[in-house]
Amino acid sequence: MQAAIDAYARGLDACDPMQVGFAMTPVAMVVSDPTLPDCPLIYVNPAFERLTGFPAEEILGRNCRFMQGPLTDADDIVRLREAIAQRVPIELDLLNHRRDGTPFWNRLMVAPVFCDDGSLRYYVATQIDVTVERHRVLMLEQDREALAAEVAQRDADLAAHNARLRLALKAGGLGTWTLDLPEMVLTASSGCKRIFGRPLGEPFTYEQLLAAIHPDDLPMMRAAVERTITHGEPYHIEYRILTAAGDQRWVSIQGDLQHRADGTPLAMTGFSTDISTRKFAEEHRAVLARELTHRVKNTLATVNAVVSQTLRDAVSLEDAAAAVTGRIASLGAAQELLIQDEVEGASIGDIVDRALLPFKDRDGARFAAHGPSVRLTPEITLALAMALHELATNAIKYGALSVPEGRVAIEWSIRHEDGERRLFFCWAEHDGPPVTPPSRTGFGTRMIERVLRRHVRGGAAIHYPPTGVRFEIEAAV
Amino acid sequence: MCHVLIIEDDWFIADHIAQLVESAGAVTIDMADCEEDAVAQALARRPAVIIADVTLAAGTGPAAVDRITAQAGEIPVLFVTGEPRAFRPRATSMRVLHKPVDDRLLIATFRAIAPPA
Numbered sequence: 001m002q003a004a005i006d007a008y009a010r011g012l013d014a015c016d017p018m019q020v021g022f023a024m025t026p027v028a029m030v031v032s033d034p035t036l037p038d039c040p041l042i043y044v045n046p047a048f049e050r051l052t053g054f055p056a057e058e059i060l061g062r063n064c065r066f067m068q069g070p071l072t073d074a075d076d077i078v079r080l081r082e083a084i085a086q087r088v089p090i091e092l093d094l095l096n097h098r099r100d101g102t103p104f105w106n107r108l109m110v111a112p113v114f115c116d117d118g119s120l121r122y123y124v125a126t127q128i129d130v131t132v133e134r135h136r137v138l139m140l141e142q143d144r145e146a147l148a149a150e151v152a153q154r155d156a157d158l159a160a161h162n163a164r165l166r167l168a169l170k171a172g173g174l175g176t177w178t179l180d181l182p183e184m185v186l187t188a189s190s191g192c193k194r195i196f197g198r199p200l201g202e203p204f205t206y207e208q209l210l211a212a213i214h215p216d217d218l219p220m221m222r223a224a225v226e227r228t229i230t231h232g233e234p235y236h237i238e239y240r241i242l243t244a245a246g247d248q249r250w251v252s253i254q255g256d257l258q259h260r261a262d263g264t265p266l267a268m269t270g271f272s273t274d275i276s277t278r279k280f281a282e283e284h285r286a287v288l289a290r291e292l293t294h295r296v297k298n299t300l301a302t303v304n305a306v307v308s309q310t311l312r313d314a315v316s317l318e319d320a321a322a323a324v325t326g327r328i329a330s331l332g333a334a335q336e337l338l339i340q341d342e343v344e345g346a347s348i349g350d351i352v353d354r355a356l357l358p359f360k361d362r363d364g365a366r367f368a369a370h371g372p373s374v375r376l377t378p379e380i381t382l383a384l385a386m387a388l389h390e391l392a393t394n395a396i397k398y399g400a401l402s403v404p405e406g407r408v409a410i411e412w413s414i415r416h417e418d419g420e421r422r423l424f425f426c427w428a429e430h431d432g433p434p435v436t437p438p439s440r441t442g443f444g445t446r447m448i449e450r451v452l453r454r455h456v457r458g459g460a461a462i463h464y465p466p467t468g469v470r471f472e473i474e475a476a477v
Numbered sequence: 478m479c480h481v482l483i484i485e486d487d488w489f490i491a492d493h494i495a496q497l498v499e500s501a502g503a504v505t506i507d508m509a510d511c512e513e514d515a516v517a518q519a520l521a522r523r524p525a526v527i528i529a530d531v532t533l534a535a536g537t538g539p540a541a542v543d544r545i546t547a548q549a550g551e552i553p554v555l556f557v558t559g560e561p562r563a564f565r566p567r568a569t570s571m572r573v574l575h576k577p578v579d580d581r582l583l584i585a586t587f588r589a590i591a592p593p594a
Contacts, residue, residue, distance in 0.1 A: 290561065294532060297559030298487055300577035305493030308580055379510075379534075383488060447492065 001040065001061050004033055008042045028052070028127040030064060034112075034120055038063045039084075042122075051129060053099035064125070067106070069097035080110070087112045087120055093130060105131040177255075178269040179206065181229060195251055195274045197243030214240035214248070229265055232257050238275065250279035299335070303328060313443050323443075326393060327386070330355060334385035338378050346381045348374045348412055348425070355388035359396060366401060371412035374423060374477065383447075384425075384473075390444025391427055391471055399469050400432025407431050414477070423477045429468035437464040479503060479525035479591055482518060484541055485557070486510040486534045490576075494528055494557065494583065501584045502591070512536020512544075519545040524552060526591050531558040539566060553590035557583070 008031070012019050022029060028048035032041050040061045049056055052067060059066065068077065072095050083090035089111040096106040107130040113122035169176065175192025179185070186206040188198075196212055198204045213221055217239035228235040235255040240248055255270025306327045314320030333354045337346040352369050360367060376384065392401070392408075400406030412425040429435075438445070445462060448471065459474040481503040485491035488510070495506050507522065509515035511533050519527070519541075527545065529538035542554050554571040557578055558564055566573060572586055 293561065294559040297576040298490065301493075301557075301559070302487060302489045304577040304580070305489050309493060309496065379486075379488065386489075447489075 001036060004036055005042045005060050008033075030125050030127075031113075032064065032123045032125070034123060039123065048127065051098075051104075051127060052096075067096040069095075069101070069103065071095050071097070071103050080108070084110065084112075084123065093134065096127075104129050105134045173274055175272040176270070177272060178267050179225075179255075180267045181265045192272050195249075195272050196241060197245055197247070197249070212241045212243070214242060216240075225268070228255070228257055228268060235268060235270060238279075249274055249276045251275060299331075302331065306331065309443050323393070326358070326389065329358065330386055330389035331382075333357070334382045337385065338381055346376060348376060348384075351376070351381055351385050352388060352410055355385045356392055359392040359401070366406070367408050367410060369410040371410075371425075372414060374412065374414060376477070380475075387444070387448045387471070388427070390442075390447065391469070394442075394444060395429055395432075395469065398438075399435070400429035403432055405431045406433075420476050423473065423475050425473040425475075427469075427471040429470070432468055434466045435464050435469055436466075480505045480507070480522060482506075482515065482524035482527045483508045484510075484512075484515040484527065484529040484533070484538050486530060490530075490557075497580055497584055498526075498528065498587050501587050503587075509541075510534065512538075512541040515541040516544045519549060523549050526587065527552055527554045528587070529554060529556055531556055531560045531564060542571075543567065553592070555583075555586055555590060 014020070023045055025045065026047050028051040029045045030041050030048055031043040032039050036042075041059055041064055042061075044054075044056050044059065048054075052059075054066075076092055076094050079092060080090060080094070089109070091107070091109045094106045094108050095103050096108075097103050107128040108125060109127075110123055110125045112120055113124055115121045168174075169189070169191055173191070173195070175195045176189040177192045178187045180187070184206045186204060186209060188196075188204040190200050193200050193204050196204065196209070198208070210218065210222075221237060221239050224235060224237045227233045235253065235257075238250060238252045240250055242248055252273045252275045253270060255268050257268055258266045260266045307324055310323045310327060311320050314323065334351075337350055337354055340346070348371055349369065356367055356369075395401040395406070395408060400408055407430055409428045409430065410426070411428075412423065415422050415424060441449075448460060448462060459472065461472060463470045463472070479502070481498050483491050483494050483498075483506060485494065485508070491508050491510070495503075495508065499506065503526075505522075507518045507524065509518050512535060515529070515536075515538075527542060529542055531538045533541075538556060538558075542552075546552055551570075554566070554568075556564075556566055556571060556573045557576060558573065559576045562575065564573060572590060574583060574586060
């Protein structure tokens with residue numbers, strides 16, 4: 001063995017530039033002799049000693065597997081052994097250990113050397129420390145993976161953000177749009193098309209937008225667009241549109257101007273909202289306010305009429321005060337009925353109950369009211385309620401209700417005569433003191449005869465037979 | 478003194494106005510509670526003065542007045558209305574009073590526009 005090592009050393013020619021290069025190169029190089037048992041190293045260059053930390057005298061004569069250690073990959077060793085056994089060159093990165101045990105990545109090249117007769121004579125091997133390179137590659141791979149993960153996260157965040165924005169726009173009933181300048185090319189979101197009643201799958205052009213705007217509002221809209229493009233004013237406008245289906249909507253549009261780097265206008269972009277509900281509510285409120293004002297004025301005029309006429313008929317101030325209070329209260333009760341039954345009108349039973357409420361005794365036995373459920377128009381409701389109030393007031397003062405045994409029967413019915421529905425209503429006092437017709441026409445009687453008669457378009461009259469006052473209405477309903 | 482047409486759909490107010498103008502010298506009074514009825518009554522008997530509400534349950538007072546004067550010629554008109562103060566009649570000669578009206582003011586206005594006896 002030592003003889004083979006010495007023989008090889010003696011064979012080296014100090015004048016051979018190849019061999020000088022071998023000795024001087026920073027690349028670690030070794031030669032082993034496969035003709036000897038276990039293919040020992042017979043030559044290592046100084047670079048190998050520096051790389052591995054092994055002095056030549058310690059390793060010459062040994063198989064170079066001493067560089068393998070616990071961290072060396074078993075599969076790499078198998079590949080290396082197979083190449084050597086098959087006498088083919090191999091290059092691979094192998095985790096080796098230095099003399100002090102520290103691992104390093106060894107880019108190993110092993111090649112067989114043959115004699116002229118084709119027999120295997122040597123193996124020559126080079127080793128380069130690629131630990132730093134391998135580390136750098138590893139770091140780069142880790143960086144790339146981290147970057148990829150970050151990009152994926154950002155994509156996901158962006159998608160989630162977009163989804164939230166779309167949801168918010170939809171929930172808020174908002175559409176978005178962009179008008180490219182100066183070509184005036186409109187791009188509208190689905191929400192925007194929905195607001196304008198346009199098919200979602202088709203483009204919505206600027207010309208179609210102009211055609212959809214209510215003709216009365218179009219000049220104002222064009223002027224606002226012009227102001228925004230020319231002066232950069234914020235675009236905020238409300239106008240009416242007519243959809244293809246023919247319904248009118250109110251829309252609110254807000255937008256702003258975007259500029260190119262050179263300062264020229266690039267596009268107008270913004271939101272659109274359907275504000276029809278708010279606009280119609282505003283209109284409805286205005287109508288209601290007007291109607292309320294009207295009603296209040298009419299009611300005051302009615303109160304004025306009641307007071308004025310009551311005062312004219314009054315025999316004393318006390319009498320006037322009581323009558324006015326009672327009449328205004330009865331107006332109030334009738335108004336309440338009207339508001340409760342605004343749509344279909346009040347029923348006669350309700351009108352009678354409400355009008356007579358202030359006059360009923362504890363058991364209510366003095367009034368007997370019978371009749372079917374019949375609804376009356378608002379005018380007749382008020383007139384009948386007031387008439388009943390007057391009748392009851394007079395009955396208490398002078399009629400049946402001025403004595404304990406006196407009673408009032410109130411009856412009404414519907415009869416069909418000549419294809420017409422006719423209402424018969426009767427107020428009949430009985431068991432009271434003998435009746436004498438009044439000497440002068442009071443407010444109540446005048447109201448009943450002049451007003452109610454006109455309004456029911458039939459007959460309305462008060463009779464004064466000695467047995468009890470009778471008030472009868474006959475009317476088409 | 479004269480014949481008066483009252484166009485008013487609130488019977489209480491109509492009756493009250495009727496009593497006021499009666500006391501102010503109206504000899505005969507017709508009452509109408511809608512535009513159609515008002516036109517029919519005025520054409521049946523030409524009033525010397527018209528006292529009209531503006532908003533009626535059916536039609537309007539001003540429309541009734543226009544239809545009447547188109548056929549019967551100009552007639553003094555007094556609107557007694559619950560409409561907002563902004564209401565202006567077609568002709569400046571037409572008077573407007575706002576509900577609720579002071580009885581004395583209504584009588585005075587009626588006397589001012591009624592033709593002399």
